[in-house]
Every structure is written in structure tokens, then in C-alpha cells.
Amino acid sequence: MKAPVRVAVTGAAGQIGYSLLFRIASGEMLGKDQPVILQLLDLPQAQTAVKGVMMELEDCAFPLLAGMVATDDPEVAFKDVQVALLVGARPRSKGMERKDLLTANAEIFTVQGAALNKVADRNVKVLVVGNPANTNAYIAMKSAPDLNPKNFTAMLRLDHNRALSQIAAKTGKPVAAIEKLAVWGNHSPTMYADYRFATIDGQSVKDMINDHEWNRDVFLPTVGKRGAAIIEARGLSSAASAANAAIDHIRDWVLGTNGKWVTMGIPSDGSYGIPKDVMFGFPVTCENGEYKLVEGLEIDQFSRDCINVTLNELEEERAGVAHLLG
Numbered sequence: 001m002k003a004p005v006r007v008a009v010t011g012a013a014g015q016i017g018y019s020l021l022f023r024i025a026s027g028e029m030l031g032k033d034q035p036v037i038l039q040l041l042d043l044p045q046a047q048t049a050v051k052g053v054m055m056e057l058e059d060c061a062f063p064l065l066a067g068m069v070a071t072d073d074p075e076v077a078f079k080d081v082q083v084a085l086l087v088g089a090r091p092r093s094k095g096m097e098r099k100d101l102l103t104a105n106a107e108i109f110t111v112q113g114a115a116l117n118k119v120a121d122r123n124v125k126v127l128v129v130g131n132p133a134n135t136n137a138y139i140a141m142k143s144a145p146d147l148n149p150k151n152f153t154a155m156l157r158l159d160h161n162r163a164l165s166q167i168a169a170k171t172g173k174p175v176a177a178i179e180k181l182a183v184w185g186n187h188s189p190t191m192y193a194d195y196r197f198a199t200i201d202g203q204s205v206k207d208m209i210n211d212h213e214w215n216r217d218v219f220l221p222t223v224g225k226r227g228a229a230i231i232e233a234r235g236l237s238s239a240a241s242a243a244n245a246a247i248d249h250i251r252d253w254v255l256g257t258n259g260k261w262v263t264m265g266i267p268s269d270g271s272y273g274i275p276k277d278v279m280f281g282f283p284v285t286c287e288n289g290e291y292k293l294v295e296g297l298e299i300d301q302f303s304r305d306c307i308n309v310t311l312n313e314l315e316e317e318r319a320g321v322a323h324l325l326g
């Protein structure tokens with residue numbers, strides 16, 4: 001039996017938490033042979049609800065669930081954690097722009113970054129889901145100077161999965177057959193889902209689709225505005241698909257992608273003209289618990305323009321929180 005891995009989940013009483021925790025406890029994230037200890041953080045007023053979720057987790061009698069902790073103190077929640085899913089934040093409601101969330105949520109991530117810095121495992125893998133995810137991840141990273149910046153990531157996987165699904169519908173091919181998709185930039189409507197390198201059974205997706213107008217006028221807006229479309233339809237922001245993307249992100253980071261490209265929001269190393277440290281969606285492969293940027297891709301003018309739009313938005317967000325980072 002392997003030693004349990006300590007996994008922190010913030011916002012444990014929320015809707016993403018409710019879709020996420022049961023799948024982590026059943027082994028879908030870290031493997032069917034990997035016991036886990038769940039360390040659940042939420043606000044004081046949500047502790048009763050967290051207790052309720054824990055009762056349900058107990059009632060599943062998951063063989064891999066080796067323990068649970070519930071707390072409203074980040075330093076308790078993050079103690080020795082090897083994986084931290086930072087979900088807890090205020091979600092966007094109808095009519096609200098993502099930018100409105102910026103300052104409301106920014107402070108949460110300075111506090112949590114500092115707590116991770118103090119008590120988490122030195123190799124902790126951090127995924128920020130709470131919006132605006134890229135900038136929150138940037139804030140957490142900057143608030144944790146003793147941890148490797150590479151260990152802080154933002155969730156672009158939902159955009160990646162949304163794009164896969166749209167391409168599968170357009171080409172009539174199964175999602176699993178699509179390789180080499182990339183999503184660049186911010187988890188927001190400005191993200192640039194890029195299928196120029198994508199293949200299906202070795203054939204170019206771009207050639208198969210061969211329709212620039214569809215790319216520009218249908219595909220990109222559909223993927224970019226999918227979060228808002230779900231809020232409009234459900235009255236609540238996406239939850240099960242977001243939890244699913246979080247599971248995909250951490251599973252691939254920890255267990256590897258076998259050479260397959262996935263999208264992760266990672267601190268830029270300066271590649272592709274993205275300034276260093278900007279938390280940006282890039283295509284990566286994962287191996288031995290580490291992600292590796294897919295390098296050397298050609299960026300044409302249309303792509304450069306799209307990348308600049310999403311980069312500018314991230315730079316504006318970064319400027320908007322600079323005062324919090326001292």
C-alpha cells in the first residue's frame with residue numbers, strides 16, 4: 001500500500017467541491033492505488049456544509065480515503081500537502097464580468113499563497129481554479145517566495161476540453177483521436193484555442209476543417225464564451241465540467257501524458273514572447289511529475305494578434321493587483 005498523499009481543496013462546500021471531492025477520493029485523480037487524505041478549507045460560515053459533505057464522503061466508504069480534515073484556517077488546510085486545488089472564491093453571477101471578481105478574490109490568494117509558503121510540502125503542486133484563475137495563480141505564486149514558481153498553475157483545461165469537444169463535433173471524429181491542440185493565454189473569453197497543429201489520425205485538423213471564418217466567427221467565440229453561456233442557461237457557473245478539468249489537469253501533471261499535448265496555465269519562461277512570470281496558457285506535455293512547454297511552434301499573424309489580446313488582458317489584470325503584492 002502506498003503512503004497517502006495529502007490533497008488540499010479550498011471552497012470544499014461549494015458546487016465545484018461537490019463534484020470534485022468524490023472523484024478524488026475514488027482515485028480518479030491520483031490513481032486507483034493511491035490513498036489520499038483530504039484537507040478541506042472553507043469559510044467559517046460554510047463549516048457545517050463541509051461537515052455534511054464529509055458525512056457523504058464517509059458514506060461512500062472509499063477504500064482510498066485515508067483521512068479528512070475540515071478547517072477555516074489555511075495553515076491547517078495546507079499543512080504538508082502535496083497537491084492543492086484552490087477552488088474557493090466568489091464565482092461570477094449573471095451579468096458580472098470576470099474583471100469584477102479581480103479585487104474581490106485577489107486578497108484570498110495572497111493569504112493562501114503565504115500559507116502554502118509556510119506549511120505545504122516543498123514540492124506541492126498547486127492548481128488555481130477560482131477566478132480570475134490566471135491572476136489568482138500569479139498572486140499565490142508571488143506570495144510564496146520559498147516555493148518553486150513552477151509549482152503554481154492555473155486551470156486552462158476546461159477551455160482545452162471545450163475546444164476538443166467543438167472540434168470533435170465539427171469533424172465528426174471522436175475527441176480521443178484529437179492530438180496537439182493548444183490553448184494560449186487567459187482563462188477568459190480572450191483565450192486563443194489553436195488547432196493549427198492539431199491532428200486526427202495523423203491528418204491536419206486545420207486542413208480537415210479548412211474554414212477560417214468558422215474558426216474566427218464560430219469556434220473561438222463558442223469556446224471563449226462557453227462559461228457565460230452555461231451561467232445563462234443554469235443560473236450558476238459550470239461546476240461538474242470544471243471539476244472534471246481539475247482532475248484531468250492534476251492527473252496528467254502527476255501521472256504524465258505519454259507525449260500528448262495538454263494545456264496548462266504556467267508561469268512563462270519568456271517563450272513565445274510572453275513576458276517572464278505571466279501565468280499563461282501554453283501547450284505542455286507531462287512526464288515524471290513535471291510539465292514541459294511545447295517549444296518551437298510557429299506563430300502566424302492571426303495567432304500573434306489573438307495571443308496579444310489575451311496577453312494584454314492578463315497584463316491589465318496584473319497591474320490591477322500590483323498594489324497587493326508589495
Ligand SMILES: NC(=O)c1ccc[n+]([C@@H]2O[C@H](COP(=O)([O-])OP(=O)(O)OC[C@H]3O[C@@H](n4cnc5c(N)ncnc54)[C@H](O)[C@@H]3O)[C@@H](O)[C@H]2O)c1
Binds near residue numbers: 012016133187239
Ligand atoms: N478556471 C475555471 O475553468 C473555472 C471554471 C468554473 C468555475 N471557476 C471558478 O471556481 C470558483 C468556485 O466556483 P463554485 O461554483 O464552486 O463556487 P461556489 O460559490 O459554489 O463555492 C465557492 C466556495 O468557496 C468558498 N470560499 C469563498 N472564499 C473562500 C476562502 N477565502 N477560503 C476558502 N473557501 C472560500 C465559499 O464559502 C464556497 O463554499 C469560482 O471563482 C468560479 O468562478 C473556474
Ligand SMILES: O=C(O)C[C@H](O)C(=O)O
Binds near residue numbers: 091226227238
Ligand atoms: O466563466 C465563468 O465565470 C465560469 C468559469 O470560468 C467557466 O469558464 O465556466
